Amino acid sequence: MIEIWGRRSAYNVQKVLWTLGELELPYRHIDAGGSAGGLDQAEFLAMNPNGRIPVLADGDVTIWESNSIVRYLCAQYSGDRLWAVTPAKRSLAERWMDWELATLQPDFLDLFWGFYRTPEALRDHQKIQHASARCQKHFALLDAHLAEHTFLAGDEFTMGDIPVATSLYRYFEMGIPTPEIPNVRRWYGALAERKAYREHIMTPFDKLYGRQTF
Numbered sequence: 001m002i003e004i005w006g007r008r009s010a011y012n013v014q015k016v017l018w019t020l021g022e023l024e025l026p027y028r029h030i031d032a033g034g035s036a037g038g039l040d041q042a043e044f045l046a047m048n049p050n051g052r053i054p055v056l057a058d059g060d061v062t063i064w065e066s067n068s069i070v071r072y073l074c075a076q077y078s079g080d081r082l083w084a085v086t087p088a089k090r091s092l093a094e095r096w097m098d099w100e101l102a103t104l105q106p107d108f109l110d111l112f113w114g115f116y117r118t119p120e121a122l123r124d125h126q127k128i129q130h131a132s133a134r135c136q137k138h139f140a141l142l143d144a145h146l147a148e149h150t151f152l153a154g155d156e157f158t159m160g161d162i163p164v165a166t167s168l169y170r171y172f173e174m175g176i177p178t179p180e181i182p183n184v185r186r187w188y189g190a191l192a193e194r195k196a197y198r199e200h201i202m203t204p205f206d207k208l209y210g211r212q213t214f
């Protein structure tokens with residue numbers, strides 16, 4: 001039985017839960033991080049020395065880093081559906097996974113933490129504005145790509161959609177002005193028709209509002 005550690009409200013855990021849902025794999029969920037704690041326990045650190053969630057165990061395989069877990073699950077369990085055996089084809093999905101981690105996520109998290117998770121009186125408006133402008137630039141780039149492609153890696157939904165699209169619900173719902181990005185909106189609409197996306201990504205996050213601790 002696959003086991004996944006991490007609180008359900010954590011952005012990086014949601015990517016993995018969504019993937020498990022897409023693959024219809026049974027799993028055992030263990031709450032960890034946030035108020036559930038446990039990340040500094042020796043047993044947890046033996047699985048992930050970074051003391052971060054998510055962590056996934058599948059038999060004697062233990063993996064940390066959310067995008068690596070998504071890659072593993074798709075390679076191991078999706079056949080050639082969400083994963084692509086051909087390296088060149090797979091790179092079409094992988095570049096967006098790496099882009100999410102290296103480019104979008106740092107700015108998106110600056111915005112989400114600076115605006116949504118910081119109590120109003122403590123907000124640094126200049127920093128929020130900078131993070132918002134950087135996110136607008138990233139989403140405009142995404143929009144231009146999606147003007148030419150149905151999904152990020154082409155005509156079909158793949159693992160390449162998962163990390164980037166995990167940010168969409170919070171980006172559109174957190175209450176900051178967002179640019180006109182009709183192609184991203186169309187892609188978001190298509191993803192919202194997927195049961196696993198609604199179940200794991202489109203979930204209320206108001207408990208995180210103005211809360212800098214977990």
Ligand SMILES: N[C@@H](CCC(=O)N[C@@H](CS)C(=O)NCC(=O)O)C(=O)O
Binds near residue numbers: 012013066
């Ligand atoms: N790059 C790592 C980041 C892991 C990370 O920072 N996870 C956050 C949650 S999104 C965490 O462990 N936070 C501490 C906590 O929730 O207590 C990944 O993608 O897995």
